[in-house]
Amino acid sequence: MSELGSVLDELALEAPVDQASWQDVVARARRARRRRVALVAAGAAAVLALAIPALGIGGLLTDVFTGEPVKTNQLSPRQLHVLGAMAAGVEPRLPASTEASMARVGAANLRRIATRDGNSYYVANRAGGGLCVTIVHRGDRTPFSGYLCSPDFPSPKMPIADESVFGAGSIDDPIVTRLEGFAADGVASVEVVTLSGSRAAADVEDNVYLRTDDLPRERVREISALNARGSVIYKICLMRGGCT
Amino acid sequence: MTVARKPSVQPAEIEAIYRDRFPVFVLSITAVLNDGQEALDVVQEGFSRALRRRRTFRGEGTLEGWIWRIVLNVAADRGRARAKDPVPAVQRCGHDDPDAPDEAIRSQLRALPERQRLAVFLRYYADLSYDQIAEVLEVRSGTVAATLNAAHTTLRNDLEGVAM
Numbered sequence: 054m055s056e057l058g059s060v061l062d063e064l065a066l067e068a069p070v071d072q073a074s075w076q077d078v079v080a081r082a083r084r085a086r087r088r089r090v091a092l093v094a095a096g097a098a099a100v101l102a103l104a105i106p107a108l109g110i111g112g113l114l115t116d117v118f119t120g121e122p123v124k125t126n127q128l129s130p131r132q133l134h135v136l137g138a139m140a141a142g143v144e145p146r147l148p149a150s151t152e153a154s155m156a157r158v159g160a161a162n163l164r165r166i167a168t169r170d171g172n173s174y175y176v177a178n179r180a181g182g183g184l185c186v187t188i189v190h191r192g193d194r195t196p197f198s199g200y201l202c203s204p205d206f207p208s209p210k211m212p213i214a215d216e217s218v219f220g221a222g223s224i225d226d227p228i229v230t231r232l233e234g235f236a237a238d239g240v241a242s243v244e245v246v247t248l249s250g251s252r253a254a255a256d257v258e259d260n261v262y263l264r265t266d267d268l269p270r271e272r273v274r275e276i277s278a279l280n281a282r283g284s285v286i287y288k289i290c291l292m293r294g295g296c297t
Numbered sequence: 298m299t300v301a302r303k304p305s306v307q308p309a310e311i312e313a314i315y316r317d318r319f320p321v322f323v324l325s326i327t328a329v330l331n332d333g334q335e336a337l338d339v340v341q342e343g344f345s346r347a348l349r350r351r352r353t354f355r356g357e358g359t360l361e362g363w364i365w366r367i368v369l370n371v372a373a374d375r376g377r378a379r380a381k382d383p384v385p386a387v388q389r390c391g392h393d394d395p396d397a398p399d400e401a402i403r404s405q406l407r408a409l410p411e412r413q414r415l416a417v418f419l420r421y422y423a424d425l426s427y428d429q430i431a432e433v434l435e436v437r438s439g440t441v442a443a444t445l446n447a448a449h450t451t452l453r454n455d456l457e458g459v460a461m
Contacts, residue, residue, distance in 0.1 A: 057402055057449075057452055058421075060402045060403055060406065061328065061406075061417075061418075061422070063403075064327070064328045064331070064403070064406070065324040065325075065327045065328045065422060067327065067332075067333035068320075068323045068324045068326075068327035068328075068333050068336060069333050069334065069336075069337045070319070070320040070323050072323075072337055073315070073316070073319040073320075073323075074341070075312055075315055075316065077341050078315065078341055078344045078345045078348060079308075079345075079348065081341060081342060081345035082346075082348040082349045195338065
């Protein structure tokens with residue numbers, strides 16, 4: 054069976070056995086946890102947003118998120134497929150031809166709106182309104198593999214698309230290790246508020262916010278968006294049962 | 298009555314398996330998917346799922362066997378998605394000679410029933426024992442022996458057919 058052995062060796066010849074990265078495994082696990090928290094938060098936020106008046110940012114939402122277009126030939130077929138599907142509002146696992154993906158991506162107009170600390174922030178148009186957003190972190194080995202899309206972002210109903218990373222603690226006991234996301238023009242800063250009332254804010258620049266240092270190591274109560282006058286215009290509540 | 302509860306798996310235990318066994322995971326999955334980069338993504342995703350779901354590991358069998366099952370499930374999902382997706386994951390150049398012995402074995406390997414193929418890969422690349430393969434494939438040890446024997450017989454017959 055030496056022929057079998059050589060065929061088996063050949064089958065796995067291109068296996069990237071030297072590309073192990075435990076850091077990437079941990080980052081993926083955190084991203085998945087963050088998505089789950091974001092879903093919980095989005096549900097709570099939808100209710101809270103009704104309770105908080107728009108406070109006049111609606112007029113500031115036109116022509117935001119312009120940036121440097123991304124050339125589609127920089128994306129792999131898989132990246133094109135995922136972006137195209139998300140922008141079209143369909144499940145990425147559904148099959149699509151290369152032409153269909155390209156057409157969707159063309160309409161989505163993926164563009165980089167900001168860079169911060171080696172990280173790049175991208176937005177794409179979503180069919181039917183709203184935006185898709187994604188962050189490519191420095192050293193990210195699977196860029197453009199996940200998007201957050203909403204018909205309500207950016208709008209008074211959803212002025213921030215929060216992509217914060219929640220670290221140690223269970224899903225019911227989140228601690229923010231990275232305050233990060235996208236914000237509409239009317240948002241001046243985004244603030245994390247803990248259960249004990251500690252606060253840490255990140256200023257919004259070029260429609261993105263990022264803060265990684267001096268974040269309170271305590272259970273998070275809410276993430277708030279503030280306007281230039283320092284008034285809270287939107288809250289994402291991370292407490293079961295609400296934040297009032 | 299006091300019920301003894303198995304302590305949950307620590308991330309360091311999963312990390313230790315990752316650091317020790319990453320090459321055999323990625324070799325095996327490359328053979329399964331015939332695509333190295335996709336295999337890398339599957340192994341990374343599989344370990345990330347194991348990390349997230351570590352509290353669901355009930356201690357029935359080994360931790361590595363449990364991780365193998367997760368990784369193989371991710372690979373199976375990926376394979377099914379790829380089968381439906383006309384966008385090729387990898388475009389290959391070159392020509393295969395179907396009459397060459399290696400290509401004949403490769404075709405035969407691809408044609409093996411999935412359980413036989415996985416058993417061959419787990420035995421060859423990961424050097425798992427029959428008991429370990431049984432645990433991963435969720436069959437009895439005796440079934441593994443029979444499965445491997447059937448696979449080898451098929452492949453040997455094919456090879457002899459080519460040689461004649």
